[in-house]
Amino acid sequence: MHSVESTSSKQNREEYVKQITAFAKEAMQKTAMQVSLRLWNLQENEEGKLEHGVNRELLELIAKEFSWAGVEHLEANGLKGIALAERIYLNQDVQFAWPDLSLEEEDKTGFCYGLRHQAAILVDGTVLPCCLDSDGVIALGNIHKNTFSEIMESERALQLVEGFSKRQAVEELCRKCGYRKRFDNPYSS
Known part of the structure; x- marks a missing residue:
């Protein structure tokens, strides 16, 4: 999913996320497939904590699509990933x-x-x-x-x-x- 960073406008990023989440929801309903939405582009700060800044906008868009608490939930709990729905997961990690x-x-x-x-x-x-x-x-x-x-x-x-x-x-x-x-x-x- 982090390829959305190269998408220039907010409207294009929103459409990109909507298409991906629509596919994930349809896959969950029609198949036994597991979907992992991966954002492997986090940066670590001086204390070794993960910075969600680069993904904040994407996480908020995903939160809207899945009625999820959003980036504050990840930050407050020190999480890199969560289950968004049955067999749909969000995973974040540092860039490599x-x-x-x-x-x-x-x-x-x-x-x-x-x-x-x-x-x-x-x-x-x-x-x-x-x-x-x-x-x-x-x-x-x-x-x-x-x-x-x-x-x-x-x-x-x-x-x-x-x-x-x-x-x-x-x-x-x-x-x-x-x-x-x-x-x-x-x-x-």
């Missing part, structure tokens, strides 16, 4: 550097839930360890050619999971992704 092969590698350590709790499938059937790999750099296989189980049991997939179990990023793209740093504390994963 998206994976980019042109970035410098800092180190090879890190942890990620890629393939452990999540995977992504591109429209062409390419299976990836996570949705942040939108270019298919870590293509593990294709569901049109192999079963999902076969792909998850491939050597490359197993090495990736084993690497993260040892807090090692074995794939170059993973080493250039800031998301893995969220789990630097071994007790937070």
Whole structure:
């Protein structure tokens, strides 16, 4: 959802939020789908507290759509996320550097839930360890050619999971992704 920041006018931002919340509500009514509205663009202040300022307008728009108390509720309770409705969640977190092969590698350590709790499938059937790999750099296989189980049991997939179990990023793209740093504390994963 934080891509709305690039939307120039308040009217456009309101329409953007209304379309997303309408989809979420319809998905809840017609499917068993879970919807996570993600705002991963928070900043931390000097005391390490999260600043909701950048999201304040969006949160108020979302609050209107779901009859929810709003940003004051999050701030008063120190929350990053809440359930807005059955199977519709709002999640916020600090901004991170998206994976980019042109970035410098800092180190090879890190942890990620890629393939452990999540995977992504591109429209062409390419299976990836996570949705942040939108270019298919870590293509593990294709569901049109192999079963999902076969792909998850491939050597490359197993090495990736084993690497993260040892807090090692074995794939170059993973080493250039800031998301893995969220789990630097071994007790937070």
